Amino acid sequence: MPDLFDKLDDGVEEGPMRPLADRLRPKSLSDVIGQDQILGPDAPLSSMLANNALSSLIFWGPPGVGKTTIARLLADETDLHFVQISAIFSGVPELKAVFQAAKMRRQGGRGTLLFVDEIHRFNNAQQDGFLPHMEDGTILLVGATTENPSFELNAALLSRAQVLVLERLNESALDHLISRAEAELGKALPVADAGRRALVEMADGDGRALLNLVEQVAAWPPDVTYDKAALSERLMRRASAYDKSGDAHYNLISALHKSVRGSDPDASLYWLARMLSAGEDPRYIARRVTRMAVEDIGLADPQASRLCLDAWQVYERLGSPEGELALAQAVIYLALAPKSNASYGAYKGAMKSAGKNGSLAPPKHILNAPTRLMKDQGYGKGYSYDHDAEDAFSGQNYFPEEMERENYYQPVERGFERDLSKRLDYFAKLRQERKG
Known part of the structure; x- marks a missing residue:
């Protein structure tokens, strides 16, 4: 019985009209460029093939780096029948047909390498559908994804x-x-030479995009030598890989955050520009920049968060592109501001204690007593009104009586927190004196 999927994705027919990217498709794994970390002499794939122990795989990487090509070549190397489907266009009926064909092929003595492009597009139930066929050897699965498998693929599939x-x-x-x-x-x-470098820049790491650009340039009149400016006028740069809900989105905001934390205004501006040029919502950036102010600067520079809120408001009033300059100014300010996560650490410490001792009552002397019954119960008894005390500091205990005093907030010796540290030391000294 003929296999419905035997001719699936066989490519276009041989001939000069084939796209350059297809004509240059590697014929063996040794022809694959740029992926030595998996195909080098001691790399994972080479070791699997050398030991005849190829397992199911998930290829995670950006577009145009060879995921499909490597899967095809793996099938050739292991004499497995190659079948390719896309999770975008395939549903349950298509998967059932693929599995049935693979079972029949296996009965005939040949295995199947099933390549699933965009595998993260399948839902959890569809991903689970692969498991029994992987376990009984009906298929060897090779999935390809541009998204982080840790988030997009379920644990059962990843474990296999x-x-x-x-x-x-x-x-x-x-x-x-x-x-x-x-x-x-x-x-x-x-x-x-400058034009050649420009082609590389325009491709932005995507081999398929580069070959498409090369194919266009090769068709131009050969009696003219084109420089970078001419190429920029005639060609479109590959759009940056960016998905507002995907991996690149979180990678770039992480890079921006860590550059600000590392007090590098130039790197911070670069990652800000990368996000904005890729089409990120400036309001999302404004929110995250404000978070940086409270998480990484805190009370070392109390006006940092206020400046971020002002920049956010300026953007709301002006819109793009003028309002984005306010966000850039905020990023520069944060990068150069003194850094402290003391408030952030103190908050997390307090939350941890609250979770551990959440049922302990406040000491009765700091509770109000609006009724006689509450007064009889000792509410408010012994409370010292701090404004009446020397230095407006009574030194009394405000923690639950069953709980030891904690020290969550430990300011750094930078910026305004240097002054706050002196105040803490002063109050600690007074507290000790009042206690004595």
């Missing part, structure tokens, strides 16, 4: 597959790819 990370192609790999393309085309591209 090894995650391999594919990296965006660096400049050296992309330049090598251009040389391969020129050899395939039989001619050099009509670009100057």
